[in-house]
Amino acid sequence: MEDVQVVAMLVRRCIAGDAAAWEEIVQSYNRRIYNLCYRFAGSADDAQDLTQEVFIKMYRTLSSYDHTKGAFVTWVTTITRNLLVDHFRKTKQDRMTDSMDTAASEHEDAQPLSEQIPDLSAPPDTRVRQREVSETVHAALGKLSPELREAVILRDLQDMDYREIATVLKVPEGTVKSRINRGRAELARLLQRTYRQVM
Amino acid sequence: MPDHTNHGMQCNEFDSLLSDALDGVLSRAALDRFQAHARSCQACGALFAEVEAGRNWLKDLEEAEPPASLVTNILASTTGVDTQRLRSAAPTRQPRISWLEHVQAALLEPIWAMVRQPRFAMSFGMAFFALSVGLTVAGVKPADLRQVSLRPSALRHAYYNTQARVVRYVDNVRAVYEVQAALAGIKRNVRPAEPGPAKPTKERKNDTSQQPEQKQERNYSQTGEQLILASAHRGPCIGDCDLPVGSVTTYRRFV
Numbered sequence: 310m311e312d313v314q315v316v317a318m319l320v321r322r323c324i325a326g327d328a329a330a331w332e333e334i335v336q337s338y339n340r341r342i343y344n345l346c347y348r349f350a351g352s353a354d355d356a357q358d359l360t361q362e363v364f365i366k367m368y369r370t371l372s373s374y375d376h377t378k379g380a381f382v383t384w385v386t387t388i389t390r391n392l393l394v395d396h397f398r399k400t401k402q403d404r405m406t407d408s409m410d411t412a413a414s415e416h417e418d419a420q421p422l423s424e425q426i427p428d429l430s431a432p433p434d435t436r437v438r439q440r441e442v443s444e445t446v447h448a449a450l451g452k453l454s455p456e457l458r459e460a461v462i463l464r465d466l467q468d469m470d471y472r473e474i475a476t477v478l479k480v481p482e483g484t485v486k487s488r489i490n491r492g493r494a495e496l497a498r499l500l501q502r503t504y505r506q507v508m
Numbered sequence: 509m510p511d512h513t514n515h516g517m518q519c520n521e522f523d524s525l526l527s528d529a530l531d532g533v534l535s536r537a538a539l540d541r542f543q544a545h546a547r548s549c550q551a552c553g554a555l556f557a558e559v560e561a562g563r564n565w566l567k568d569l570e571e572a573e574p575p576a577s578l579v580t581n582i583l584a585s586t587t588g589v590d591t592q593r594l595r596s597a598a599p600t601r602q603p604r605i606s607w608l609e610h611v612q613a614a615l616l617e618p619i620w621a622m623v624r625q626p627r628f629a630m631s632f633g634m635a636f637f638a639l640s641v642g643l644t645v646a647g648v649k650p651a652d653l654r655q656v657s658l659r660p661s662a663l664r665h666a667y668y669n670t671q672a673r674v675v676r677y678v679d680n681v682r683a684v685y686e687v688q689a690a691l692a693g694i695k696r697n698v699r700p701a702e703p704g705p706a707k708p709t710k711e712r713k714n715d716t717s718q719q720p721e722q723k724q725e726r727n728y729s730q731t732g733e734q735l736i737l738a739s740a741h742r743g744p745c746i747g748d749c750d751l752p753v754g755s756v757t758t759y760r761r762f763v
């Protein structure tokens with residue numbers, strides 16, 4: 310996934326104050342981090358803010374990266390994941406406050422998935438259809454518990470291997486595998502239900 | 509899941525081999541046993557089908573396209589800020605810079621463009637006074653001045669025309685008050701449009717969370733400070749930016 314020597318050199322140049330090296334890192338990793346944030350947090354606005362937070366944190370702590378201890382991408386993903394955990398806790402608290410404020414439950418969770426998605430029965434254009442399917446899968450992903458969600462995102466969308474994921478999540482590899490499979494199965498059940506309802 | 513043995517494989521062993529089976533890394537012999545169990549054990553067969561389906565859904569999920577401004581914003585919020593002090597304070601304010609620029613462009617730019625121009629006219633103060641007196645008499649609100657040509661020559665022309673009628677009516681102090689009042693009126697008319705989308709209001713709830721202060725700082729600081737920064741970027745300010753908030757009061761007292 311990355312050339313250890315090249316990345317180590319880039320990091321050294323960054324620490325020495327080379328703005329071009331930093332820009333190269335930003336260019337190389339922004340899509341990856343943005344996608345991780347987007348798939349986990351669900352909203353593009355949150356993903357953008359979170360991605361910026363990740364890079365700010367990276368920029369400040371770059372000197373603590375030790376390439377002998379692991380791949381740069383693992384380090385970056387760990388930073389991202391930690392911020393996502395904070396974000397999740399924060400928004401969860403918001404949701405609790407919201408529901409206390411409004412008394413009535415207007416939780417997104419209470420709404421069946423099929424009501425959030427566009428009508429899948431008659432999309433004229435395959436591109437439109439493709440986008441609608443993507444949105445449906447994205448919405449279903451948001452229904453998974455955070456533990457299962459992060460595991461499947463890291464494996465199936467970020468293509469990380471189990472050992473890397475275990476490092477990021479700080480759990481044994483066996484747990485990682487089990488979460489990935491539970492996450493995939495849960496996702497399939499959610500989507501099967503959705504498509505059965507819609508079609 | 510019942511933990512029984514089918515074809516020499518237990519359900520928990522099947523479970524642990526699921527990932528490897530889907531990744532295609534099982535040995536031939538292990539795969540045969542795995543598949544045999546999937547066929548004979550209903551629960552495990554169904555589980556395998558679901559896991560495979562879930563993986564396929566995700567495999568088809570396209571990469572999301574980050575906003576075009578993302579890299580620029582990241583660079584602005586990291587290397588764009590030089591001092592250590594700002595580096596620790598700035599990041600949290602940066603995320604919505606594009607939004608603020610948008611608001612600025614949409615709402616502030618026309619006003620600034622208008623207000624800025626008269627700086628180049630020697631007779632700005634008096635001309636503006638004359639105009640606003642004339643327009644006030646005619647029942648025109650300061651906000652409507654947007655429509656009026658404020659080219660220095662036009663202003664001077666208007667000034668001399670109106671002067672013939674009203675110049676002896678007021679002294680210089682009143683003229684200054686009137687200019688301030690007119691500008692304050694414009695600012696007041698602009699202000700209600702400034703608050704952005706519902707987002708900041710929603711985020712304000714975040715301060716009940718246990719987030720590090722930096723996140724709260726972002727929520728609190730961005731709207732107000734950015735607007736001030738935005739106006740500072742507009743170049744040297746003369747009368748208009750120095751205009752105290754108190755001038756609104758002045759206006760009321762005067763009228």
Ligand SMILES: [Zn+2]
Nearest residue numbers: 519522549552
């Ligand atoms: Zn079984």
